[in-house]
Amino acid sequence: MTVLLEAEGLRKVFSGGVRAVDDVDIEVNRGETLGIVGESGCGKSTTAKLLLRLLTPDRGSIRFDGADLGRARGTRLRKMRADLQLVPQHPMTSLNPRVPVGASIEFNMRAQDMYPGRRSQRVRELMAMVGLPPEHADRYPHELSGGQLQRVAIARALATDPKLLVCDEAVSALDKSVQAQVLNLLVDIQQQLGVAYIFISHDLAVVEHIADRVAVMYLGRIVEEGPAKTLWREPMHPYTRALLSAMPGYAQERIILSGDPPSPVNLPSGCRFRTRCPDAITACESFDPPLVGARGGGAGQKAACVHVKPLVSTSP
Amino acid sequence: MSETIQVEVTPREEVSETAVLEVRDLHTEFGSRDDPIAAVRGVSLQLHRGRTLVLLGESGSGKSVMARSVLRLYGRNARITGSVRLGDVDISAADERQLQAVRGERIALVPQDPSGALDPLRSVGSQLVEVLRQHGIVPTRAEARDRAVELLRLVGIPDPKRVVKAYPHQLSGGMRQRVVIAIGVSCNPQVLIADEPTTALDVTVQAQILELFGALQDSLQMAILLVTHDVGVAREVGDEIAVMYAGRIVEHGPTAKVLDAPAHPYTAALLASVPTPGIARGRLSPIPGRAVLAGESMSGCPFAPRCQRTVASSWLVEPDLVSIEPGRFVACSNPIRPEERIAS
Numbered sequence: 001m002t003v004l005l006e007a008e009g010l011r012k013v014f015s016g017g018v019r020a021v022d023d024v025d026i027e028v029n030r031g032e033t034l035g036i037v038g039e040s041g042c043g044k045s046t047t048a049k050l051l052l053r054l055l056t057p058d059r060g061s062i063r064f065d066g067a068d069l070g071r072a073r074g075t076r077l078r079k080m081r082a083d084l085q086l087v088p089q090h091p092m093t094s095l096n097p098r099v100p101v102g103a104s105i106e107f108n109m110r111a112q113d114m115y116p117g118r119r120s121q122r123v124r125e126l127m128a129m130v131g132l133p134p135e136h137a138d139r140y141p142h143e144l145s146g147g148q149l150q151r152v153a154i155a156r157a158l159a160t161d162p163k164l165l166v167c168d169e170a171v172s173a174l175d176k177s178v179q180a181q182v183l184n185l186l187v188d189i190q191q192q193l194g195v196a197y198i199f200i201s202h203d204l205a206v207v208e209h210i211a212d213r214v215a216v217m218y219l220g221r222i223v224e225e226g227p228a229k230t231l232w233r234e235p236m237h238p239y240t241r242a243l244l245s246a247m248p249g250y251a252q253e254r255i256i257l258s259g260d261p262p263s264p265v266n267l268p269s270g271c272r273f274r275t276r277c278p279d280a281i282t283a284c285e286s287f288d289p290p291l292v293g294a295r296g297g298g299a300g301q302k303a304a305c306v307h308v309k310p311l312v313s314t315s316p
Numbered sequence: 317m318s319e320t321i322q323v324e325v326t327p328r329e330e331v332s333e334t335a336v337l338e339v340r341d342l343h344t345e346f347g348s349r350d351d352p353i354a355a356v357r358g359v360s361l362q363l364h365r366g367r368t369l370v371l372l373g374e375s376g377s378g379k380s381v382m383a384r385s386v387l388r389l390y391g392r393n394a395r396i397t398g399s400v401r402l403g404d405v406d407i408s409a410a411d412e413r414q415l416q417a418v419r420g421e422r423i424a425l426v427p428q429d430p431s432g433a434l435d436p437l438r439s440v441g442s443q444l445v446e447v448l449r450q451h452g453i454v455p456t457r458a459e460a461r462d463r464a465v466e467l468l469r470l471v472g473i474p475d476p477k478r479v480v481k482a483y484p485h486q487l488s489g490g491m492r493q494r495v496v497i498a499i500g501v502s503c504n505p506q507v508l509i510a511d512e513p514t515t516a517l518d519v520t521v522q523a524q525i526l527e528l529f530g531a532l533q534d535s536l537q538m539a540i541l542l543v544t545h546d547v548g549v550a551r552e553v554g555d556e557i558a559v560m561y562a563g564r565i566v567e568h569g570p571t572a573k574v575l576d577a578p579a580h581p582y583t584a585a586l587l588a589s590v591p592t593p594g595i596a597r598g599r600l601s602p603i604p605g606r607a608v609l610a611g612e613s614m615s616g617c618p619f620a621p622r623c624q625r626t627v628a629s630s631w632l633v634e635p636d637l638v639s640i641e642p643g644r645f646v647a648c649s650n651p652i653r654p655e656e657r658i659a660s
Contacts, residue, residue, distance in 0.1 A: 039518035040489075145606055175374040176545070180589035180602035187599070202518065205548075209591035209600070246523035248548025256527055257520045259474065260488045 004030045004163060004196050007070075010050055010060035012043075018264050020046040022220035024060075025291070026198075028164065031190065033197040035211030035228065037204055037243070041261060043220040044200050048166050051198065052084055053077060065163060082112040085157035089169035091149035095141045101152045102127070102137025108159040126155040129192075131185060147178035151185065158189070166198045171206060183210055204247055208232050213300070216240045219264055219272045222291055226301030236294050236303040238279045271306065279307060335362035336539045337386070337423070337507045342398035344378075344385045346610075352395070353611035355381040357563040359398075360637075363507055363539035368529075370554035370571070371543045374586075376607055378563040379543045380428075383509050386541070387425055388415055402507065421451045424505040428512040430492035434484040440468075440495050441480035444502060451503050467498040472528055490521035494528070501532055511543045526552055547590055551575055559583050562608050562618035565637055569644035577654065579646040581625045617649065625650045 005028040012021040021043045028034045036044045049055040051062060053069060062070035065083060072080055085108075088094045095104050102123045109115045115122050124134035130151040141149060150170065157165055167186070171179045187210065190197065201207050207214055208228050215225040216239065224237035235241045242255040257276045262268055268275050274284040283306050291304040293311035344356040356378045363369055373379040385396050388407060400407040402423055410418065419425075427433045435443055444464035445457065454460045461480070468476035471494040484492055493513065500508055510529070514522040526549065533540060544550055550557055551571060558568040559580065567580035578584040588601040605622045608614050616631040617623070623630065629649045637647040 039520060147606065175607075176547075177374060177586060177589045177603035178606065180591075180600035181604075183591070184599050184602060204519070205591045242520055246519040248519075248522070248526070248546060248552045254523060254527075256523055260490055260521065 002030055004028050005051065005062070005064050005069075007051060007062045008060055010047065010062070011058050012046055012050055012055060013058055016265060019220050019267065020264060021050060021057075024217075024220070024222055026051065026215070026222075028196050028198060030163070031194040031196055032212045033190065033199055033210055035207035035214040036198065036200045036217060037202065037207050037214060038217035039202060039243075039261065041219075041264065042217040043264075044217050045168055047217070048086075048168050048198065048200055052086055052166055053081075054086075079112070082114065082160040083163045085160065085162040085165050087150075087153050087157050087165055087167040087170040089173055091153040092141060092146075095149065095152065095156075097141050100138050100140055101144065101149075105137070105152070105156045105159050108156055112160045114160055122159070123155075126158055127152075129158070129189070130155045131181075145178075146174055147181060150174060150182050154182075154185065154189070158193070158195075162195060164196045164198065166200070168200045169202070170199075172201060172203060179206070186210065204244065216243065219261060219267065221272065221304065223273065223305070224301075224303045225291065226298060230298030230301050234298065234301075236297050236301065236308055237273075237305050238277050238307075239273050240303075242276075242278070271304075279305075281306065334364060336365055336403065337363040337541075338399075338401045339386060340399045340401075342382065342385055342400065343396065344381050344390070345395045346393060349395075351611075355563055355610045356385060359560075359563075359565055361541075361558060361565070361568070363541055365506070365539055366533060366537040367555045368533065368540040368542055368553050370550040370557045371541065371560055372545070372547065372550045372554075372557055373560035374545055374607060376609055377560040378610065379545075379560045380511050382560070383425075383511050383541060383543045386509060387419060387423065389425075417451075420447055420505070421453075421503040422505050423507040423509065424500040424503070426493075426497055426500040426508065426510040426513045428515055430489070430496040430516075431484065433496050434492060436484050438483070439480070440482055440484065440487070441465075444468075444480070444495075444499055447499055447502050453503055463502075464498075467502055468495070470501070470532070471495075471498045472524070473498075490517055490524065493517060493521075493525055497525070497528065497532075501536060501538070504536060505538060507541065508538045509541045509543075512545070513542070514549065515544070515546070522549075529553060547575065547587060559586075562614075563610060564618075564634075564647065565645070566619070566647045567645065568637065573644060577652075579640055579644065579651045579653075580648050581623050581650075581652065582619045584652060585622070617647075625652070 007026040010021055010024045013019050024047060038044045050057050069080060095101060105123045105126060106119045109119050123137050127134045127137050132148060132151050171182050174182060199207060199210055211228045214228045214231050215222045218239050224240045235244055242257050245252060245255045255278060259276055262275055270286045270288055271284040274280040287306055289304045289306050291302050294301050294303045295309040295311050340360050342356055342359045345352040345354050347353040359382055371379040386400055405418055441464050444467060445460040448454050448460045448463055454463050465476045465480050468479055473479050473494050514525050542553055554571040557571050557574045558565045561582050567574055567583045574583060578587060585603045589603055591600060603622050608618050617634055620626050620630040627650045635647045635649050637645045640646050
């Protein structure tokens with residue numbers, strides 16, 4: 001597997017000193033799905049916007065498909081965007097209500113000067129690919145259901161043959177029975193086209209279902225990362241454990257966290273989870289643990305916690 | 317938490333005398349009389365002291381309209397028929413003054429969106445005091461103030477003396493939801509109706525709130541009607557589950573039975589469409605198509621167009637909710653039989 005996207009040391013501070021994303025590394029391989037989970041305010045959507053360059057990072061680098069995405073500007077950035085597309089949470093607000101959905105799909109191709117002369121034909125192919133009758137291309141957003149609109153949003157994102165789709169809470173607004181249809185569609189498309197996904201959600205069950213690897217975010221940091229199955233069975237970070245146990249219907253003993261996450265303006269000293277952590281010790285007040293390969297963890301499992309012993313590096 | 321509550325499986329007829337709240341054949345219609353939109357179409361249920369009934373359904377199933385119709389919160393916008401009895405009070409026949417006396421005091425609502433339910437211009441304390449004074453729970457303002465602090469402590473708010481003076485925007489979503497719950501339980505109601513009380517919250521906060529509901533129920537012995545779309549939440553808090561589809565209850569029974577061995581094809585399909593954590597990845601089994609909307613014309617069973625178990629009569633008659641075993645009810649012409657469940 002080769003690396004498609006590699007971001008290092010990403011940081012974004014908003015006005016008022018809100019440290020939304022603080023020193024985050026992300027790697028996505030071709031054709032794989034990276035899940036990002038976390039609760040509201042953890043920085044997962046900001047991370048997505050940074051990776052799409054809808055926001056410019058204050059610090060850090062982003063390499064995409066061998067090119068420097070972090071510093072690209074103007075025409076070069078616009079061209080790169082063909083390869084990087086977003087499937088937003090609410091297609092009702094991201095599709096122009098005054099044009100037929102087919103025109104919204106076509107617009108993406110026109111913006112990238114792609115498929116000249118056969119755009120309307122490609123719109124119909126894309127509609128078929130996402131399981132919609134091609135004649136629905138002539139309908140307006142208000143004439144389609146939530147599930148159908150989300151299919152249109154996926155078709156639009158696929159119009160420019162991207163290598164990476166960022167799905168930001170893309171199925172969260174859908175009813176469960178419809179959500180399953182869209183999740184299956186995303187899996188089919190990936191198998192067919194080999195496109196990579198960054199799948200952002202607060203719903204752990206959905207992420208576990210669709211992702212190969214998962215990154216867990218808390219207050220602007222990744223606190224644990226690893227293969228979806230390993231993270232699920234043997235979480236190493238206390239926050240991941242609490243998050244999993246908080247899922248309704250989770251079988252094992254529940255860890256109830258006290259209080260709410262602290263404000264991202266006024267971060268605690270040391271480890272930023274320590275104020276709610278059931279395993280916090282005195283050292284956590286001063287030690288800000290880095291995300292490291294965990295001894296005793298599964299292959300590729302990393303965690304940022306004082307209790308996690310780092311792997312002894314065997315390479316010179 | 318719910319383990320401590322005894323789950324007796326008794327046929328409805330026998331327990332009807334002990335029900336705290338009894339709803340019979342409730343219908344709610346909106347729109348004009350010529351072109352009515354029927355959101356709830358004949359729902360009957362009972363709530364019992366210290367027990368939780370979950371109304372489970374997807375958007376548009378009528379579960380929230382049902383919950384609000386019980387409290388008669390729709391005014392003239394809706395035509396509500398059927399009977400709602402809260403002990404000796406017939407809510408369905410009560411006038412506005414009688415309703416005011418009952419609402420909040422004997423039957424209370426915890427809404428989904430706490431930000432919309434709280435007055436942004438008044439402190440949390442004054443909103444709690446208002447409820448307590450309105451219903452004459454405490455004789456003086458000063459006592460009401462003390463009681464407000466006590467209630468905030470009861471719902472697990474740290475530093476309640478500070479929070480009582482705070483305005484809603486100064487609190488987090490989880491804290492606001494706790495305040496709304498505090499208002500809900502302030503008059504020690506017999507019945508608490510909670511409409512998606514944790515849907516807007518993060519999972520770790522949701523876990524705190526569900527824990528709180530269990531603890532409050534144990535100490536106050538309220539009957540709870542909890543409306544949710546989340547199967548996990550339903551499993552967690554429900555003693556009984558009533559599954560709603562297209563304005564009617566299609567399956568009703570003890571939680572474990574309904575979720576582990578569903579009898580209605582819709583319940584089974586809904587469960588199959590939700591990813592189960594920790595179980596091998598594969599394709600989910602979505603329910604094809606979409607739910608009928610209130611007001612859409614249909615004949616026969618409303619689930620028939622999406623159902624894989626239809627029989628000839630499914631397209632002709634809408635099945636009634638009938639008992640299939642003590643305490644279990646299903647509305648289906650071809651329900652999943654116990655032997656089929658074991659086979660699958």
